[in-house]
Amino acid sequence: xxxxxxxxxxxxxxxxxxxxxxxxxxxxxxxxxxxxxxxxxxxxxxxxxxxxxxxxxxxxxxxxxxxxxxxxxxxxxxxxxxxxxxxxxxxxxxxxxxxxxxxxxxxxxxxxxxxxxxxxxxxxxxxxxxxxxxxxxxxxxxxxxxxxxxxxxxxxxxxxxxxxxxxxxxxxxxxxxxxxxxxxxxxxxxxxxxxxxxxxxxxxxxxxxxxxxxx
Ligand SMILES: [Mg+2]
Numbered sequence: 686x687x688x689x690x691x692x693x694x695x696x697x698x699x700x701x702x703x704x705x706x707x708x709x710x711x712x713x714x715x716x717x718x719x720x721x722x723x724x725x726x727x728x729x730x731x732x733x734x735x736x737x738x739x740x741x742x743x744x745x746x747x748x749x750x751x752x753x754x755x756x757x758x759x760x761x762x763x764x765x766x767x768x769x770x771x772x773x774x775x776x777x778x779x780x781x782x783x784x785x786x787x788x789x790x791x792x793x794x795x796x797x798x799x800x801x802x803x804x805x806x807x808x809x810x811x812x813x814x815x816x817x818x819x820x821x822x823x824x825x826x827x828x829x830x831x832x833x834x835x836x837x838x839x840x841x842x843x844x845x846x847x848x849x850x851x852x853x854x855x856x857x858x859x860x861x862x863x864x865x866x867x868x869x870x871x872x873x874x875x876x877x878x879x880x881x882x883x884x885x886x887x888x889x890x891x892x893x894x895x896x897x898x899x900x
Contacts, residue, residue, distance in 0.1 A: 753780030
């Protein structure tokens with residue numbers, strides 16, 4: 686997967702976040718402060734602008750790692766609340782993990798996603814079951830590593846990644862939140878999908894779609 690696939694991922698993530706902006710904001714209205722969709726949409730729109738501004742004639746062609754670093758830096762600058770720093774950390778750690786590679790294979794992408802998860806957990810101090818984006822990201826990275834270890838194709842490994850993230854987001858519905866603003870609600874947080882897990886599933890679904898379209 687080259688820089689074009691990563692650019693297509695982030696562009697596709699921006700589109701899917703925009704299409705789900707109101708849905709994500711409604712999820713956040715139930716157990717948070719009703720800004721998740723609005724904030725993420727603003728952040729990803731800024732990322733798309735920053736990616737467009739990359740000079741295609743630059744002496745050093747851009748790399749997957751640089752695209753993810755730019756994504757993370759832009760999100761940190763544009764998205765407030767908890768989501769901005771957490772997603773910013775995730776994309777920055779993934780970008781650093783990919784370093785200067787021009788082409789990313791499945792094990793390198795798996796390592797980058799593991800680095801993203803570790804960064805999010807370090808910053809947010811959340812573990813699985815706390816009803817946060819960690820639930821979706823951890824389940825997805827685990828399913829991805831397992832698929833790769835079993836010799837899955839790129840298509841199948843990314844499908845496993847996206848499917849695990851979606852299932853994990855839905856699985857946050859019966860959980861009681863133990864981290865973030867939703868945790869202030871105690872038992873009243875039960876019965877609602879976590880907005881961060883939902884947006885993580887959308888973003889990882891966009892990765893599957895972009896990689897499949899690029900083949
Ligand atoms: Mg919020």
